[in-house]
Amino acid sequence: MPQGLDARKAMIIGTAGFTAMLCVMALEDAGVRPQDGEIVVTGASGGVGSTAVALLHKLGYQVVAVSGRESTHEYLKSLGASRVLPRDEFAESRPLEKQVWAGAIDTVGDKVLAK
Numbered sequence: 596m597p598q599g600l601d602a603r604k605a606m607i608i609g610t611a612g613f614t615a616m617l618c619v620m621a622l623e624d625a626g627v628r629p630q631d632g633e634i635v636v637t638g639a640s641g642g643v644g645s646t647a648v649a650l651l652h653k654l655g656y657q658v659v660a661v662s663g664r665e666s667t668h669e670y671l672k673s674l675g676a677s678r679v680l681p682r683d684e685f686a687e688s689r690p691l692e693k694q695v696w697a698g699a700i701d702t703v704g705d706k707v708l709a710k
Contacts, residue, residue, distance in 0.1 A: 608646075611642035611646045615643050615644075615646035615700070616646075619654065627697055629655040632657070633697060634659070634697060634700065635659045635695075636676075637661045637682075638703040639662045639667075640664050641702060648671055652675020653675070659678045660678070661703075663681070
């Protein structure tokens with residue numbers, strides 16, 4: 596185990612990292628490529644979301660992070676998010692709007708991306 600990393604931290608990173616990478620692989624399996632456009636990540640302030648932001652950025656994707664916590668916006672940009680949107684922006688329903696994202700990793704669920 597790397598120095599400075601105890602078993603608990605390794606398990607936390609491992610679980611979030613594994614889940615985030617499964618999401619990235621699902622996007623790639625669906626044929627989504629970096630040149631296709633922006634990928635939105637909801638719940639980007641959490642473990643899976645923030646790891647997904649970093650992974651997608653390293654793979655060359657343009658990442659838009661969605662977070663309910665304004666205090667994390669600079670942190671998410673440091674991970675590679677090109678933009679950070681407040682979760683409140685998704686509160687209003689907009690049916691039949693044209694496609695905005697090339698893909699999404701939704702760690703929040705519920706109705707955030709349905710709107």
